[in-house]
Amino acid sequence: MATLSVPNHVPPVSEDSERLRKAFEGWGTDEATIINILAHRNARQRTTIRQVYAETYGEELLKSLEKELSSDFERIVLLWTLRPAERDALLANEAARKRGNGVYVLLELATTRSSRELFQAREEYHIRFKRSLEEDVAHYITGDYRKLLVPLLTAYRYEGPEVNSSLAHSEAKILREKISEKAYNHEEVIRILTTRSKEQLNATLNHYRDQFGNAINKDLKSDPEDRYLTFLRATIKCLTTPEKYFEKVLRLAIKGLGTDEEGLTRVVVTRAEVDLKRINEEYYRRNSVPLVQAIKGDTSGDYERMLLALLGHEN
Amino acid sequence: MATLSVPNHVPPVSEDSERLRKAFEGWGTDEATIINILAHRNARQRTTIRQVYAETYGEELLKSLEKELSSDFERIVLLWTLRPAERDALLANEAARKRGNGVYVLLELATTRSSRELFQAREEYHIRFKRSLEEDVAHYITGDYRKLLVPLLTAYRYEGPEVNSSLAHSEAKILREKISEKAYNHEEVIRILTTRSKEQLNATLNHYRDQFGNAINKDLKSDPEDRYLTFLRATIKCLTTPEKYFEKVLRLAIKGLGTDEEGLTRVVVTRAEVDLKRINEEYYRRNSVPLVQAIKGDTSGDYERMLLALLGHEN
Numbered sequence: 001m002a003t004l005s006v007p008n009h010v011p012p013v014s015e016d017s018e019r020l021r022k023a024f025e026g027w028g029t030d031e032a033t034i035i036n037i038l039a040h041r042n043a044r045q046r047t048t049i050r051q052v053y054a055e056t057y058g059e060e061l062l063k064s065l066e067k068e069l070s071s072d073f074e075r076i077v078l079l080w081t082l083r084p085a086e087r088d089a090l091l092a093n094e095a096a097r098k099r100g101n102g103v104y105v106l107l108e109l110a111t112t113r114s115s116r117e118l119f120q121a122r123e124e125y126h127i128r129f130k131r132s133l134e135e136d137v138a139h140y141i142t143g144d145y146r147k148l149l150v151p152l153l154t155a156y157r158y159e160g161p162e163v164n165s166s167l168a169h170s171e172a173k174i175l176r177e178k179i180s181e182k183a184y185n186h187e188e189v190i191r192i193l194t195t196r197s198k199e200q201l202n203a204t205l206n207h208y209r210d211q212f213g214n215a216i217n218k219d220l221k222s223d224p225e226d227r228y229l230t231f232l233r234a235t236i237k238c239l240t241t242p243e244k245y246f247e248k249v250l251r252l253a254i255k256g257l258g259t260d261e262e263g264l265t266r267v268v269v270t271r272a273e274v275d276l277k278r279i280n281e282e283y284y285r286r287n288s289v290p291l292v293q294a295i296k297g298d299t300s301g302d303y304e305r306m307l308l309a310l311l312g313h314e315n
Numbered sequence: 316m317a318t319l320s321v322p323n324h325v326p327p328v329s330e331d332s333e334r335l336r337k338a339f340e341g342w343g344t345d346e347a348t349i350i351n352i353l354a355h356r357n358a359r360q361r362t363t364i365r366q367v368y369a370e371t372y373g374e375e376l377l378k379s380l381e382k383e384l385s386s387d388f389e390r391i392v393l394l395w396t397l398r399p400a401e402r403d404a405l406l407a408n409e410a411a412r413k414r415g416n417g418v419y420v421l422l423e424l425a426t427t428r429s430s431r432e433l434f435q436a437r438e439e440y441h442i443r444f445k446r447s448l449e450e451d452v453a454h455y456i457t458g459d460y461r462k463l464l465v466p467l468l469t470a471y472r473y474e475g476p477e478v479n480s481s482l483a484h485s486e487a488k489i490l491r492e493k494i495s496e497k498a499y500n501h502e503e504v505i506r507i508l509t510t511r512s513k514e515q516l517n518a519t520l521n522h523y524r525d526q527f528g529n530a531i532n533k534d535l536k537s538d539p540e541d542r543y544l545t546f547l548r549a550t551i552k553c554l555t556t557p558e559k560y561f562e563k564v565l566r567l568a569i570k571g572l573g574t575d576e577e578g579l580t581r582v583v584v585t586r587a588e589v590d591l592k593r594i595n596e597e598y599y600r601r602n603s604v605p606l607v608q609a610i611k612g613d614t615s616g617d618y619e620r621m622l623l624a625l626l627g628h629e630n
Contacts, residue, residue, distance in 0.1 A: 134471070134510050138510045154466065158441050158445060
């Protein structure tokens with residue numbers, strides 16, 4: 001359910017690398033070629049292009065791109081060109097230091113990557129920042145957000161299909177109890193959400209709904225002003241229906257005056273090779289407007305062209 | 316600083332495998348051969364022997380050993396034969412379900428393995444138990460132990476030499492404050508101990524001692540009856556001077572009437588390929604009796620012979 005489109009016959013890496021180099025030379029930059037190549041290569045192919053480019057021209061491809069491009073187009077091309085684990089490490093570092101809404105970027109990383117991908121981002125974090133991801137997050141972020149985020153980010157969840165249904169029953173009951181006591185940050189709530197496999201959690205939340213009448217996120221809407229509660233609902237959404245979570249990020253990024261390019265870029269770049277097709281469908285279902293059309297109305301120039309290319313919508 | 320001794324000329328794997336098979340055949344078992352081979356092969360070599368044995372005889376080597384051996388000798392040979400990550404996963408599972416003193420086994424795993432080794436144990440845990448390590452630990456263990464153990468076990472600590480000395484100062488001050496308030500389970504204490512690199516932590520604790528007069532573990536001795544405080548001191552010992560921690564486990568295992576074979580086996584098996592030589596030295600320094608002599612006085616038979624072989628002391 002990726003939207004990335006890779007041509008059936010990909011040219012040799014040396015050719016991609018040479019065409020990119022030519023796109024940077026002379027007056028101006030040939031953005032169309034950059035999009036044409038990079039937006040149509042998968043992560044492994046982009047990494048090989050970077051290697052060959054650096055060997056051939058004695059300069060990192062990312063460095064060349066940085067020199068030639070600017071603003072939103074620069075950011076989307078740079079983020080896209082990185083390996084997913086490198087990109088996640090970078091986004092996580094920015095997010096930890098930004099605090100505020102950064103917690104949502106960290107939440108996405110913690111809950112919508114596979115267990116192995118999350119671990120690979122932690123490995124990259126060591127290499128790039130000489131510290132651990134959890135070290136920075138626990139240092140910069142405090143209170144209830146920290147209580148929930150650090151175990152989410154350090155988890156290595158089991159990913160098999162096994163479900164223990166008596167456990168689902170007993171843990172649904174614990175969740176219900178803590179929610180009725182408004183103990184939303186209770187360590188048992190955090191334990192269940194941060195350690196159980198997604199399959200197990202799903203069984204628990206299904207049982208919650210069957211047994212207690214409401215979906216858990218409905219019961220977590222008691223106080224619309226409570227920002228931690230909003231975050232807790234987002235956590236549950238990310239763990240169970242990530243396409244709905246991402247649809248909402250896109251919707252809010254596009255809606256109203258101006259665009260939140262950061263959110264738009266992040267979702268498109270991180271999901272294009274994963275599940276952007278499904279997010280796209282969810283967007284249409286929820287807004288009755290195709291995502292591509294909404295993006296066309298809200299962005300322009302090379303940035304717009306890059307977004308559309310990653311969405312699989314070339315002219 | 317391993318005590319494991321591997322001969323200069325290791326026989327071909329097929330020969331090791333055949334000799335082991337012969338040791339199991341006929342009346343009785345040839346324990347000497349089992350020790351002679353397995354106690355003198357490193358982890359990689361033992362794994363290859365297991366592969367070749369299984370291919371040749373259609374039975375797992377561990378299964379054959381289980382059939383032929385019994386009691387303490389069986390346990391030490393089985394644990395030793397496992398790959399370190401497999402063994403850690405197994406020990407951790409036993410420990411989580413045992414609770415009680417199991418927390419110390421979990422503590423050892425969390426603090427005395429490299430970041431990568433700890434992660435590999437978590438991978439093996441998935442494979443063997445179809446759940447995550449942290450899931451079981453957080454489920455079975457509660458209260459302050461859980462608060463400290465889960466982040467210790469899920470950490471992926473940075474292992475570089477970099478030290479931030481102003482951070483060491485400010486975090487020494489936080490530790491001091493919380494200790495004077497007797498807030499030993501405070502989330503900031505837990506954050507510092509569970510996320511900082513060992514080098515950074517060492518700098519912080521050195522600064523603590525210089526600035527406030529006592530080693531931190533001295534200040535943590537306010538209440539000798541408080542079992543969580545004992546655990547907290549062990550955590551700091553494991554993180555900073557693991558050889559002293561393991562010396563104490565051995566000392567308590569051997570001391571008095573009867574032997575704690577479980578602790579003795581665990582320390583010898585898990586450290587023989589790592590730092591048992593250093594633990595050995597520490598044992599002599601602290602007890603004025605060589606560890607080998609203490610073990611001879613307290614154990615017997617094949618179990619004794621296996622321990623001594625792993626300690627590099629054959630007849």
